[in-house]
Amino acid sequence: MPDHHYLFTAPAEVRGLELPLIAGALPEGLRGTLLRNGPGVQHAGRTPVHFLDGYGTVASACFDGGRVVYHARHVDLPLARREQAAGRLLGRRPFTNRPGGRLANLGRMQLSTGAAHEVYAWGGAVVASDADGHHCLDAQTLATTGPAPLNALGGGLTQVSAMPRFDPHSGHLVAYAMTPGVLGSDSVTFVEFDAQWRERARVKRSLGVKGALLHDTVATENHYVVVQLGLLDVPRFALGGMVPLDTVGLPPGASRVLAVPRRGEGPVRVMPLPDGWQSFHVANAYEQDGRLVADTTTYRGLLDFDWLNPPGLGRGHRAAVGPQAEVGPFLSRHVLDLGSGAHQVTVHHHAGGEAPCIREDRTGRRHRWVYVSAQGSRGDEPVENAYYWYHAVAKLDADSGRTDSLWDAGPRVYVTAPQFVPRGEAEDDGWLLAWTHDAAQGCGELVVLDATQLARGPVARLALPAPLPAASHVGWMAY
Numbered sequence: 001m002p003d004h005h006y007l008f009t010a011p012a013e014v015r016g017l018e019l020p021l022i023a024g025a026l027p028e029g030l031r032g033t034l035l036r037n038g039p040g041v042q043h044a045g046r047t048p049v050h051f052l053d054g055y056g057t058v059a060s061a062c063f064d065g066g067r068v069v070y071h072a073r074h075v076d077l078p079l080a081r082r083e084q085a086a087g088r089l090l091g092r093r094p095f096t097n098r099p100g101g102r103l104a105n106l107g108r109m110q111l112s113t114g115a116a117h118e119v120y121a122w123g124g125a126v127v128a129s130d131a132d133g134h135h136c137l138d139a140q141t142l143a144t145t146g147p148a149p150l151n152a153l154g155g156g157l158t159q160v161s162a163m164p165r166f167d168p169h170s171g172h173l174v175a176y177a178m179t180p181g182v183l184g185s186d187s188v189t190f191v192e193f194d195a196q197w198r199e200r201a202r203v204k205r206s207l208g209v210k211g212a213l214l215h216d217t218v219a220t221e222n223h224y225v226v227v228q229l230g231l232l233d234v235p236r237f238a239l240g241g242m243v244p245l246d247t248v249g250l251p252p253g254a255s256r257v258l259a260v261p262r263r264g265e266g267p268v269r270v271m272p273l274p275d276g277w278q279s280f281h282v283a284n285a286y287e288q289d290g291r292l293v294a295d296t297t298t299y300r301g302l303l304d305f306d307w308l309n310p311p312g313l314g315r316g317h318r319a320a321v322g323p324q325a326e327v328g329p330f331l332s333r334h335v336l337d338l339g340s341g342a343h344q345v346t347v348h349h350h351a352g353g354e355a356p357c358i359r360e361d362r363t364g365r366r367h368r369w370v371y372v373s374a375q376g377s378r379g380d381e382p383v384e385n386a387y388y389w390y391h392a393v394a395k396l397d398a399d400s401g402r403t404d405s406l407w408d409a410g411p412r413v414y415v416t417a418p419q420f421v422p423r424g425e426a427e428d429d430g431w432l433l434a435w436t437h438d439a440a441q442g443c444g445e446l447v448v449l450d451a452t453q454l455a456r457g458p459v460a461r462l463a464l465p466a467p468l469p470a471a472s473h474v475g476w477m478a479y
């Protein structure tokens with residue numbers, strides 16, 4: 001089996017197992033729980049689905065008292081229960097159509113997911129999320145306890161943010177809902193929740209376009225910043241002949257970063273990417289001296305997700321849609337003059353990576369360091385720009401636009417995006433935690449790296465009892 005096919009193997013559930021330390025020493029003072037979410041079971045009944053449409057599997061590693069206790073649980077989704085009972089895929093997915101061809105998908109604009117994208121801690125729970133819903137899990141056992149209150153924002157054709165973000169300015173969780181326009185343009189509604197899931201703020205604005213696909217978001221002192229990754233071809237999407245994400249295009253201005261005022265009636269600021277470029281994630285954004293600065297991950301061309309279909313299920317539709325992303329991901333820096341509205345974007349060709357992470361208390365504030373999943377050594381994976389198949393962790397200097405340091409696990413070891421956990425006061429004084437998969441050994445590990453000496457490699461390695469496929473995103477639950 002090719003190494004990169006590890007992605008398509010469903011992980012085993014594990015409940016409360018202490019992980020053996022196989023190298024190094026657990027750092028003193030490292031307390032909290034590392035989380036990951038990613039596709040697990042990749043069949044809906046007998047229907048194989050695209051990797052990104054698999055049902056979510058959440059894993060946790062609790063560091064406490066010199067021990068690390070591990071859980072891995074499949075999210076108990078009502079959708080999964082219905083589909084497994086029916087023996088086939090019922091809900092059209094972003095990357096997988098319902099079986100039965102065009103007619104089985106005609107007019108089906110409401111998409112379902114396996115809640116396999118993001119994982120975060122809020123309101124005393126661990127939450128697994130994607131754009132059609134968030135699901136609460138018990139913070140210790142990861143048993144699914146029910147829908148998250150955030151889901152009240154969605155329903156119908158309205159999608160919620162797959163990736164809400166903690167805002168240190170307000171102490172709130174910032175999320176959005178995106179509602180397609182029927183006659184007019186699409187709109188976005190930003191909502192802030194307190195730690196008891198009570199709504200504390202709400203702002204609704206027009207997006208001025210149809211078919212907007214929003215993804216990552218972050219709040220600065222005065223703005224909600226959100227990344228629009230492209231535009232759906234709505235008629236093509238509705239006709240049902242193509243999987244929805246294959247109808248995404250990049251006409252000029254389709255991928256952009258938006259800054260929506262948190263208070264008052266100021267204009268929605270638009271920060272377009274260069275024509276033909278695409279962004280997905282925002283590492284961070286902040287305001288300083290009358291300017292808004294936002295660092296996003298970018299690609300030249302349209303990212304091709306067809307490679308993440310299970311073997312034999314690729315569609316090859318992309319050629320009919322537009323150019324493929326062959327270059328990236330790079331960190332790019334947007335600088336917006338909040339007075340004049342003038343905008344500049346710089347693509348840092350020497351700072352590459354995806355699924356960015358910063359020190360969390362710098363969110364919405366001035367930052368310098370960004371930690372990413374980076375390609376490093378090339379294994380047998382078919383493409384360079386799918387971060388699910390990356391082999392390294394990199395520390396990027398967002399001010400200079402260069403890669404500061406990198407840990408490369410080698411061509412047969414896959415590494416998830418890193419999670420930064422603070423140790424001291426300096427911005428980069430902390431640990432980086434990541435999950436790995438060694439294809440040669442067929443096993444998984446959890447590694448602890450020192451963010452100030454990343455290239456030295458792990459200071460601790462722990463063995464997982466069973467392999468984990470690649471994660472979409474990771475998270476941290478502090479005590």
Ligand SMILES: [Fe+2]
Pocket residue numbers: 117163215216281473
């Ligand atoms: Fe994401």
